[in-house]
Amino acid sequence: ERLVDEQSVLEMDGSLALYTFDNYDYEKREVRITPHTPCPVLAGVRAITPEHAEKGLGMVRFYEPIEFHVVFKTNQAGDLHYxxxxxxxxxxxxxxxxxxxxxxxxxxxxxxxxxxxxxxxxxxxxxxxxxxxxxxxxxxxxxxxxxxxxxxxxxxxxxxxxxxxxxxxxxxxxxxVTVKAAPPCDICGRRMKSMGQGKGYRCEKCGIKRPDKEPLVVDLERxxxxxxxxxxxxxxxxxxxxxxxxxxxxxxxxxxx
Ligand SMILES: [Zn+2]
Known part of the structure; x- marks a missing residue:
């Protein structure tokens, strides 16, 4: 457990959103600048320039001493592995x-x-x-x-x-993605009833039978x-x-x- 002030991470992420990344997981409400392994590293801010990395780190409040900090240039977040x-x-x-x-x-x-x-x-x-x-x-x-x-x-x-x-x-x-639906009656506009698969439709109100009538094909919202x-x-x-x-x-x- 690293003693880092979560609120300060959120503030830093908000103000340096254009230049730093992966500071915080908003979906899981989790600070992402601190490692989750037992190691001597306290925290790391990922940024697109050395200046923004240092600025970001400087905005975070820690409740434990920082011995020193280093800026690393890495191939992280480059998509180079694909x-x-x-x-x-x-x-x-x-x-x-x-x-x-x-x-x-x-x-x-x-x-x-x-x-x-x-x-x-x-x-x-x-x-x-x-x-x-x-x-x-x-x-x-x-x-x-x-x-x-x-x-x-x-x-x-x-x-x-x-x-x-x-x-x-x-x-x-x-x-x-489509579904088939009964078509409306040409005369009264009411939805017709199926007379069986491939056998057309009839209207219960007008009493007409339409063996030639095809079902409506309706697009479902994806x-x-x-x-x-x-x-x-x-x-x-x-x-x-x-x-x-x-x-x-x-x-x-x-x-x-
Ligand atoms: Zn009808």
Whole structure:
């Protein structure tokens, strides 16, 4: 347990939001600048410049002495570990970006882990969103067969086959989900009754029979939108780039020139 004032971390995160990242997990209400392992490190602020790292650290109130601080330049949060690949070329214990189409409906297992299979024509891989990834799982859970995605994560070999532990997921195209419904009567407008599968419809009010009448095809609203999604802050691997960092870097570079 590090003696750090949570409120000061929130204030620092608020005021340096454009230049620092992963200070706090708002979903889990958890300070993320302190390590969760027994080690001599008290805290670390991740930032896009050395100045902002030091400024951020200076804004945090600690209730224990700080011996010294150092600025490290690292490859963290760079997304440099992802290799674009086809499913058939993926090897275990390597991180990939892979495009694919959802090939079977998502499954949820006890413990709240969500899995969905995608295929790219060369093979099939299971995408995994484990419980600690938080509300991110809702995206995976609401995918349907035919959705197109871009998945980011590390491949592990599981008894059930190769599994990619999701770090980010871009939903690039949504499949249509439709239901068939009885059409309205052409004369009175009331909803007609089915006379059996493929046998058309009749209107109870007007008494007419329409064996030729086709059902209405109604689009259901999808519970997921096209977009890029990431696991919650506390589940992020340190090499993965937070989504907000792309715009932070652009903003900063723009301001410099
Ligand atoms: Zn009618």
């Amino acid at each position: 290799i674009p690949a086809r499913i058939s070329d993926m090897k275990p214990n390597t991180s990939y970006i892979v495009t694919g189409v959802v090939s079977s409906p998502p499954t949820i297992i006890p413990g709240g882990h969500v899995f969905v299979k995608i295929s790219d024509g060369t093979g099939e891989v299971t995408l995994a969103a484990y419980e600690p990834t938080g509300s991110f799982r809702r995206v995976v859970q609401n995918l349907v067969v035919g959705d197109e995605v871009l998945a980011y994560g590390a491949v592990k070999l599981k008894p059930s086959g190769p599994t990619l532990n999701l770090e980010k997921l871009a939903v690039t195209r949504l499949a249509r 519970k997921v939108s096209v977009g890029v999604y990431e696991v919650c802050v506390s589940a992020r691997r340190h090499l993965a780039m937070p989504l907000k960092l792309k715009s932070s870097l652009r903003h900063y570079q723009h301001g410099q020139c």
